[in-house]
Amino acid sequence: MVPHLITALTxxxxxxxxxxxxxxxxxxRWFRLEWMEHTPPFYCSVDIRxxxxxxxxxxxxxxxxxxxxxxxxxLPLAVQSAMAAIEKICPEAKxxxxxxxxxxxxxxxxxxxxxxxxIFHMAGLNVRVGSVDPEIKETKTxxxxxxxxxxxxxxxxxxxxxGLKNFDPCTILLxxxxxxxxxxxxxxxxxxxxxxxxxxxxxxxxxxxHFQSYEEVSKRFGKLLGIDPWLIHPMFAKCGExxxxxxAGMDCLQTNVDALxxxxxxxxxxxxxNEKPFVVVKADNGTYGMGIMTVHDAAExxxxxxxxxxxxxxxxxxxxxxDVIIQEGVLTAERMxxxxxxxxxxxxxxxxxxxFYRVHADRGPDENLNAPGSRFVPLAxxxxxxxxxxxxxxxxxxxxxxxxxxxxGRLALVAASYELEATDPEAEVx
Amino acid sequence: MVPHLITALTxxxxxxxxxxxxxxxxxxRWFRLEWMEHTPPFYCSVDIRxxxxxxxxxxxxxxxxxxxxxxxxxLPLAVQSAMAAIEKICPEAKxxxxxxxxxxxxxxxxxxxxxxxxIFHMAGLNVRVGSVDPEIKETKTxxxxxxxxxxxxxxxxxxxxxGLKNFDPCTILLxxxxxxxxxxxxxxxxxxxxxxxxxxxxxxxxxxxHFQSYEEVSKRFGKLLGIDPWLIHPMFAKCGExxxxxxAGMDCLQTNVDALxxxxxxxxxxxxxNEKPFVVVKADNGTYGMGIMTVHDAAExxxxxxxxxxxxxxxxxxxxxxDVIIQEGVLTAERMxxxxxxxxxxxxxxxxxxxFYRVHADRGPDENLNAPGSRFVPLAxxxxxxxxxxxxxxxxxxxxxxxxxxxxGRLALVAASYELEATDPEAEVx
Numbered sequence: 059m060v061p062h063l064i065t066a067l068t069x070x071x072x073x074x075x076x077x078x079x080x081x082x083x084x085x086x087r088w089f090r091l092e093w094m095e096h097t098p099p100f101y102c103s104v105d106i107r108x109x110x111x112x113x114x115x116x117x118x119x120x121x122x123x124x125x126x127x128x129x130x131x132x133l134p135l136a137v138q139s140a141m142a143a144i145e146k147i148c149p150e151a152k153x154x155x156x157x158x159x160x161x162x163x164x165x166x167x168x169x170x171x172x173x174x175x176x177i178f179h180m181a182g183l184n185v186r187v188g189s190v191d192p193e194i195k196e197t198k199t200x201x202x203x204x205x206x207x208x209x210x211x212x213x214x215x216x217x218x219x220x221g222l223k224n225f226d227p228c229t230i231l232l233x234x235x236x237x238x239x240x241x242x243x244x245x246x247x248x249x250x251x252x253x254x255x256x257x258x259x260x261x262x263x264x265x266x267x268h269f270q271s272y273e274e275v276s277k278r279f280g281k282l283l284g285i286d287p288w289l290i291h292p293m294f295a296k297c298g299e300x301x302x303x304x305x306a307g308m309d310c311l312q313t314n315v316d317a318l319x320x321x322x323x324x325x326x327x328x329x330x331x332n333e334k335p336f337v338v339v340k341a342d343n344g345t346y347g348m349g350i351m352t353v354h355d356a357a358e359x360x361x362x363x364x365x366x367x368x369x370x371x372x373x374x375x376x377x378x379x380x381d382v383i384i385q386e387g388v389l390t391a392e393r394m395x396x397x398x399x400x401x402x403x404x405x406x407x408x409x410x411x412x413x414f415y416r417v418h419a420d421r422g423p424d425e426n427l428n429a430p431g432s433r434f435v436p437l438a439x440x441x442x443x444x445x446x447x448x449x450x451x452x453x454x455x456x457x458x459x460x461x462x463x464x465x466x467g468r469l470a471l472v473a474a475s476y477e478l479e480a481t482d483p484e485a486e487v488x
Numbered sequence: 489m490v491p492h493l494i495t496a497l498t499x500x501x502x503x504x505x506x507x508x509x510x511x512x513x514x515x516x517r518w519f520r521l522e523w524m525e526h527t528p529p530f531y532c533s534v535d536i537r538x539x540x541x542x543x544x545x546x547x548x549x550x551x552x553x554x555x556x557x558x559x560x561x562x563l564p565l566a567v568q569s570a571m572a573a574i575e576k577i578c579p580e581a582k583x584x585x586x587x588x589x590x591x592x593x594x595x596x597x598x599x600x601x602x603x604x605x606x607i608f609h610m611a612g613l614n615v616r617v618g619s620v621d622p623e624i625k626e627t628k629t630x631x632x633x634x635x636x637x638x639x640x641x642x643x644x645x646x647x648x649x650x651g652l653k654n655f656d657p658c659t660i661l662l663x664x665x666x667x668x669x670x671x672x673x674x675x676x677x678x679x680x681x682x683x684x685x686x687x688x689x690x691x692x693x694x695x696x697x698h699f700q701s702y703e704e705v706s707k708r709f710g711k712l713l714g715i716d717p718w719l720i721h722p723m724f725a726k727c728g729e730x731x732x733x734x735x736a737g738m739d740c741l742q743t744n745v746d747a748l749x750x751x752x753x754x755x756x757x758x759x760x761x762n763e764k765p766f767v768v769v770k771a772d773n774g775t776y777g778m779g780i781m782t783v784h785d786a787a788e789x790x791x792x793x794x795x796x797x798x799x800x801x802x803x804x805x806x807x808x809x810x811d812v813i814i815q816e817g818v819l820t821a822e823r824m825x826x827x828x829x830x831x832x833x834x835x836x837x838x839x840x841x842x843x844f845y846r847v848h849a850d851r852g853p854d855e856n857l858n859a860p861g862s863r864f865v866p867l868a869x870x871x872x873x874x875x876x877x878x879x880x881x882x883x884x885x886x887x888x889x890x891x892x893x894x895x896x897g898r899l900a901l902v903a904a905s906y907e908l909e910a911t912d913p914e915a916e917v918x
Contacts (some may be wrong), residue, residue, distance in 0.1 A: 083582060084614020086571070131561050134874035138568055138839055141516070145838075149520040152513060180840055180874060182516020408575075444564035444610060476897040 104455035132412035378470035403467030502882035557866035562842035569836035772811035833897030
């Protein structure tokens with residue numbers, strides 16, 4: 059099943075889809091040349107919003123969960139991509155240590171860990187799961203609702219290496235976004251491959267840094283396709299020194315929200331779009347859908363109640379929010395029956411593996427769907443992102459839509475690659 | 489559907505399957521390390537024979553046809569592998585010229601060409617099909633029974649480049665095995681990538697050279713797994729200066745057939761196998777299932793009738809046979825109902841894409857199945873070769889059997905890589 063796109067079939071997105079399909083060879087070549095110069099993140103998922111009149115990534119995750127939401131036919135692609143990734147980075151690898159998030163009781167998340175273990179095992183590695191949670195002191199095996207079984211072991215740190223009891227990995231794969239900062243136990247591991255690198259963690263990453271790279275990528279890609287980059291890029295601004303709890307820095311926030319809304323309004327006018335512009339204020343280091351607020355008018359910020367302010371003040375792992383990004387809001391125009399749907403594209407190395415829709419019945423088209431909700435349903439992409447059907451009517455072909463999502467996802471992947479290069483603390487300066 | 493393996497579930501192949509499954513990480517690492525040192529052929533298909541007590545490649549094709557026999561779910565894997573291959577060899581490629589076999593009226597073969605065109609188009613290249621057949625003088629579009637359409641154009645040669653009218657490719661992909669020798673039109677193309685290289689063609693290749701490399705590979709792999717390499721290797725000998733039409737060189741042939749049958753008999757005794765040993769005499773430069781003869785006793789060679797001798801004397805494109813390989817015959821113990829089935833594994837770059845069974849009701853278990861026959865049916869592998877199911881009973885899991893076939897196919901791929909290195913006329917000699 060594929061969600062229904064509510065916009066008319068003559069909208070700008072269909073023009074974009076046609077343009078992307080017509081330019082497939084040029085696009086793929088562009089990506090190939092990018093990957094000659096830049097190293098893709100090890101793995102990545104990208105949340106995309108399709109407003110019908112524009113299509114943009116709104117969040118790029120370098121420690122993607124949710125691999126269990128992909129369909130069974132996508133598994134071979136994931137295995138093949140994992141082979142390619144391992145081969146490039148550490149061909150001599152035998153043992154892989156997978157480090158999950160610390161909140162080890164969430165079985166949905168653990169099913170994702172079990173899926174990653176399966177993928178890398180099929181790709182030919184001995185994979186064991188080691189927790190860096192100080193509370194995990196002994197091995198425990200967890201039965202998952204889907205029938206999978208996951209064995210979680212406490213990590214063992216020696217002077218120069220990290221491993222498990224009787225398990226010395228040459229490669230460590232993090233599926234833990236390090237929101238609270240890299241624990242000391244992960245530092246100074248110069249003999250082992252640590253993937254992704256520590257500076258990909260949310261204690262270092264900033265959404266605004268990512269979207270700065272994405273803006274550059276979208277401009278170059280827009281030139282390649284002869285399109286206004288705004289069609290694939292969410293405009294943004296940022297503010298530092300914000301303190302929601304104390305109400306500090308709200309002037310900066312209001313000014314920027316107002317300026318961005320004005321810019322969006324101008325764009326809507328240019329394209330004849332009769333929607334109400336909005337922006338999304340996000341913690342610049344936020345993840346897990348935390349620290350996110352939709353704003354239609356800067357005046358709303360003056361009357362924020364205590365609850366809203368508290369929600370914005372602290373994100374995952376209790377990290378305080380000081381920096382915020384103000385992002386142009388991109389409506390979701392995809393519906394599964396009456397529920398909002400937003401696509402999430404999964405990539406490993408430079409390859410799109412597949413994706414799914416995040417479907418949330420209790421949210422509006424201008425709201426964050428990455429939120430708890432009894433009717434949050436992952437809906438796997440029905441077909442491969444690899445099989446565009448040339449000659450189909452724009453907007454009518456699911457494979458074509460998925461291919462387009464795969465292209466946008468990969469643009470965000472290129473941006474993440476630029477971002478990681480720019481923020482690498484060990485980068486040589488020329 | 490998966491053909492039924494008639495041998496008992498306790499046979500050596502099940503031990504081999506178990507050994508291969510248990511060693512997945514070691515095997516995949518072994519391949520990764522091989523590909524650090526060696527370049528895989530661009531694409532490849534390998535005919536495999538599963539006798540129940542041994543499992544071996546019997547033919548390795550470097551210009552594989554039959555891509556149209558793979559299932560639809562394997563297409564994304566083929567596309568991803570094609571992306572990887574192109575990216576590694578010629579990332580800046582835009583236009584790909586595909587050169588098919590000259591016998592352009594065979595619609596089964598042309599459906600394969602159309603499938604290759606589709607795969608490389610989806611991988612992001614402009615692909616056009618150019619014939620080197622001097623009889624193709626103008627563009628013609630052919631409707632295929634499966635609904636596909638193929639446009640065949642005459643190639644245009646300039647001093648340094650090969651292309652089509654208004655189409656200048658940077659890469660030329662041969663799906664023509666050059667049995668009659670590389671046509672002059674393909675020589676001295678130093679500005680363009682020619683894949684596979686000319687010396688992969690059957691005017692240069694010799695099966696015995698390939699199996700010499702395969703023997704070396706199977707010994708090293710046997711050591712890795714702790715198995716007798718004979719379990720995965722067909723023994724062989726060769727004779728030059730054979731002339732079937734004139735009856736010359738038959739002494740050499742008889743002596744070698746006899747000696748090889750003795751070796752096979754010894755092995756059968758060692759393993760307690762109650763089958764009648766046989767060998768297969770093949771033209772060393774043969775392809776398309778031509779120039780192949782099953783022999784159970786060297787005495788049969790003295791009484792070859794005119795028809796049999798003529799069949800052996802000349803192979804594809806009228807090439808005379810002088811060199812023959814005498815290969816240990818490997819029974820096919822797989823049956824689809826009453827028909828013989830033999831697996832064919834398809835690879836692109838270093839990746840197994842999928843495979844199918846060649847099913848032939850009119851042939852015996854000791855005969856070549858790559859032969860015309862009204863009941864030749866390709867049966868696509870039902871599941872991915874990427875998804876071994878650990879913990880399943882040996883012999884009971886189709887994915888495990890396919891994984892094992894993928895491993896054996898890749899061993900032949902490694903051998904082909906060694907072979908092409910050894911026979912490269914432009915190789916630097918150290």
